[in-house]
Amino acid sequence: MSVIYERVALIGLGLIASSMAHAMRRAGLAGHVAGHARSAGTRATAQRLGIVDSVHDRAAEAVAGADLVVLAVPVGAMGAIAAEIGPALTPGATVTDVGSVKQSVIDAVAPHLPAGVHFIPGHPIAGTEQSGPEAGFASLFDNRWWLLTPLPDTDVGALSRLGALCQGMGATVDCMDAAHHDLVLAVTSHAPHLIAYTMVGVADDLRRVTDSEVIKYSAAGFRDFTRIAASDPVMWRDVFLTNKEATLEILGRFTEELFALQRAIRTGDGDMLHDYFTRTRAIRRGIIEAGQDTDAPDFGRVRTP
Numbered sequence: 661m662s663v664i665y666e667r668v669a670l671i672g673l674g675l676i677a678s679s680m681a682h683a684m685r686r687a688g689l690a691g692h693v694a695g696h697a698r699s700a701g702t703r704a705t706a707q708r709l710g711i712v713d714s715v716h717d718r719a720a721e722a723v724a725g726a727d728l729v730v731l732a733v734p735v736g737a738m739g740a741i742a743a744e745i746g747p748a749l750t751p752g753a754t755v756t757d758v759g760s761v762k763q764s765v766i767d768a769v770a771p772h773l774p775a776g777v778h779f780i781p782g783h784p785i786a787g788t789e790q791s792g793p794e795a796g797f798a799s800l801f802d803n804r805w806w807l808l809t810p811l812p813d814t815d816v817g818a819l820s821r822l823g824a825l826c827q828g829m830g831a832t833v834d835c836m837d838a839a840h841h842d843l844v845l846a847v848t849s850h851a852p853h854l855i856a857y858t859m860v861g862v863a864d865d866l867r868r869v870t871d872s873e874v875i876k877y878s879a880a881g882f883r884d885f886t887r888i889a890a891s892d893p894v895m896w897r898d899v900f901l902t903n904k905e906a907t908l909e910i911l912g913r914f915t916e917e918l919f920a921l922q923r924a925i926r927t928g929d930g931d932m933l934h935d936y937f938t939r940t941r942a943i944r945r946g947i948i949e950a951g952q953d954t955d956a957p958d959f960g961r962v963r964t965p
């Protein structure tokens with residue numbers, strides 16, 4: 661594949677940014693990749709691992725001359741970064757982000773970007789519970805969706821160029837508006853994470869009663885919850901604070917369903933439980949058939965180096 665952007669600036673050098681650096685290098689999509697992270701420790705790690713071609717102490721320095729800037733920091737930090745880099749952006753450059761929530765990022769970032777810069781928000785539907793520059797790997801985006809939420813006046817050429825980059829990194833691109841994105845992700849990602857956090861919290865309380873049995877006899881259901889509940893606390897705090905309405909809407913529906921199931925258990929309504937679980941099993945099959953997971957016991961999550 662050929663170079664799509666001459667100079668890419670990655671702001672934030674965690675799981676997503678470092679995976680992008682690896683994936684761009686794998687396919688030769690960028691001429692030069694510059695990087696910036698907040699802490700000296702993360703910058704030193706990125707330098708030592710050779711993830712990017714140059715590491716910069718200041719975000720504004722990293723974006724100078726870049727034709728693509730990627731904001732890959734927690735959602736709550738996007739606005740301040742945009743304010744810092746705005747004056748240093750090159751006319752005609754594209755700015756995108758990888759935040760898990762879209763409308764709040766648009767509200768926080770767009771006001772700081774000068775005219776002549778294309779802002780195309782995005783979100784790769786790919787990740788792990790790991791964070792930091794060492795967690796990244798080139799195949800993270802392979803066969804995953806990369807959702808773009810272009811604004812009404814988005815330049816078509818800039819959009820298709822960014823789409824080509826995402827495809828070059830292995831992803832399949834889809835476009836939707838930000839509000840729709842935030843509702844869909846509240847169902848598929850945000851509410852499930854909150855439920856996992858809650859379940860692990862309940863088990864932790866119980867552990868004080870049952871001593872260490874919760875850990876010792878941890879079965880697959882609980883183990884899967886703990887994997888999700890090990891996700892980065894800052895990232896997820898910001899997701900819930902910024903996708904408040906959609907998450908609360910889905911959690912309201914979740915609570916109603918939970919009560920219905922609770923009632924079925926209490927009244928011994930086996931037919932209701934059986935029908936419900938048959939319906940949910942079909943959804944799992946659909947996800948596997950769509951290539952978004954495997955039916956291996958470890959769900960294909962154990963990576964070979």
Ligand code: NAP
Pocket residue numbers: 671672673674675676677697698699700702703732733734735737741758759760761783784785786787788789790791792793892895
């Ligand atoms: P991560 O591994 O925790 O990395 C975050 C990076 O942002 C670090 O390099 C960190 O630098 C930097 N950073 C944090 N606060 C900053 C600030 N105030 N100013 C400048 N830099 C700052 O996070 P990630 O998993 O890559 O997530 C990055 C973004 O991708 C988030 O918006 C998240 O919502 C989104 N996302 C995550 C996933 C996932 O599964 N993890 C999936 C899709 C999208 P230091 O290390 O120096 O603090």
